[in-house]
Amino acid sequence: MKIDAAELRVARLPLVIPFRTSQASQAERVALLVRVITGQGEGWADCGASPEPWYEPEFLSGARAVIAEHLLPTLMQAPDITAARVQPLLAQVKGNEMAKAALETAVLDAELRAAGMSFAQYLGAVTDRVPAGVSVGIPGSLAELLSQVEGYLAEGYQRIKLKIEPGWDTEPVRAVRERFGPDLALQVDANQAYSRHDARRLRALDEFGLLLVEQPLAAGDLPGHAELARALATPVCLDESVTSLRLAAVALELGACSVLNIKAARVGGYLTARAIHDLCVAHGVPVWCGGLLETGVGRAANLALAALPGFTLPGDVSATDRYFAEDITAPFVLEDGHIRVPAGPGTGVEVIMDVLERLTVSCELLC
Ligand code: MG
Numbered sequence: 001m002k003i004d005a006a007e008l009r010v011a012r013l014p015l016v017i018p019f020r021t022s023q024a025s026q027a028e029r030v031a032l033l034v035r036v037i038t039g040q041g042e043g044w045a046d047c048g049a050s051p052e053p054w055y056e057p058e059f060l061s062g063a064r065a066v067i068a069e070h071l072l073p074t075l076m077q078a079p080d081i082t083a084a085r086v087q088p089l090l091a092q093v094k095g096n097e098m099a100k101a102a103l104e105t106a107v108l109d110a111e112l113r114a115a116g117m118s119f120a121q122y123l124g125a126v127t128d129r130v131p132a133g134v135s136v137g138i139p140g141s142l143a144e145l146l147s148q149v150e151g152y153l154a155e156g157y158q159r160i161k162l163k164i165e166p167g168w169d170t171e172p173v174r175a176v177r178e179r180f181g182p183d184l185a186l187q188v189d190a191n192q193a194y195s196r197h198d199a200r201r202l203r204a205l206d207e208f209g210l211l212l213v214e215q216p217l218a219a220g221d222l223p224g225h226a227e228l229a230r231a232l233a234t235p236v237c238l239d240e241s242v243t244s245l246r247l248a249a250v251a252l253e254l255g256a257c258s259v260l261n262i263k264a265a266r267v268g269g270y271l272t273a274r275a276i277h278d279l280c281v282a283h284g285v286p287v288w289c290g291g292l293l294e295t296g297v298g299r300a301a302n303l304a305l306a307a308l309p310g311f312t313l314p315g316d317v318s319a320t321d322r323y324f325a326e327d328i329t330a331p332f333v334l335e336d337g338h339i340r341v342p343a344g345p346g347t348g349v350e351v352i353m354d355v356l357e358r359l360t361v362s363c364e365l366l367c
Pocket residue numbers: 189191214215239240261290
């Protein structure tokens with residue numbers, strides 16, 4: 001197929017509760033949505049980039065610029081484009097994986113819709129529903145945290161992830177363990193907030209039987225994570241460190257993690273995400289699917305990825321109402337602690353255009 005035009009749209013979706021991590025706090029999701037228009041139909045993607053480069057080096061205005069000025073013109077020149085050809089065609093542009101992922105995903109969506117095949121089928125999903133976990137931001141108080149966790153468990157979430165930072169780690173974990181018991185599937189995410197000098201502080205988490213501690217150290221410090229993995233009983237999981245298949249392989253080789261959180265947006269798209277999944281399966285390393293507060297467009301694709309056989313831990317793919325009162329697709333709902341994997345062609349979801357128009361703050365058509 002050939003890309004005739006593309007639309008880059010920025011939309012603002014208010015969050016139902018503000019989300020705070022060790023790096024940043026946000027009260028809304030500002031989403032860059034990419035729509036590619038081809039002779040055989042359209043495809044959509046939700047670019048993972050945030051307005052500020054606080055979590056990832058890539059950020060929304062930069063992603064929009066690199067798509068408009070470099071990536072899209074290259075793809076539009078190609079007489080016959082498929083998702084598998086997107087990364088090779090864009091190889092001259094260094095980095096910018098989130099921008100590349102958005103284009104690859106939109107092309108894949110268009111391609112699969114034209115072929116009548118779902119993301120799940122294309123990627124190799126082995127289940128039609130996945131267990132839902134929830135990521136709990138750093139709240140104002142312990143009481144607020146316990147109340148939020150209680151609410152999520154009542155809704156049926158299968159796993160709780162607490163965001164931690166120095167000064168907000170053992171105390172909240174202990175409080176959640178004491179209130180909800182040893183059987184609760186519990187893990188923590190530091191978003192790079194600790195240093196190699198904090199090994200003792202992190203070792204204090206070992207007594208709580210956590211599933212894992214996610215990204216304790218700086219993204220670039222793979223040797224530090226390997227050292228920490230040897231010092232902790234709690235499994236170390238990487239997230240921000242893994243920006244490519246090559247880095248995933250290096251991390252496994254160094255013993256820098258025993259679990260991986262795969263985010264398709266960060267690694268350049270679902271094809272690379274699947275390759276990382278396959279690598280981890282070959283190494284016996286369990287993986288799970290992280291989230292970037294995606295709209296329904298991104299959530300749908302993540303659900304297909306999370307249905308692959310190596311995704312043996314519940315991910316951060318939560319129901320829509322955990323994030324948004326109103327989304328740009330029909331909401332995903334919890335069914336007995338699980339979320340159904342879309343089975344329709346492409347991502348299997350339709351954008352509700354009148355809602356999207358109302359939430360849109362800018363839109364540019366490139367042709
Ligand atoms: Mg994380």
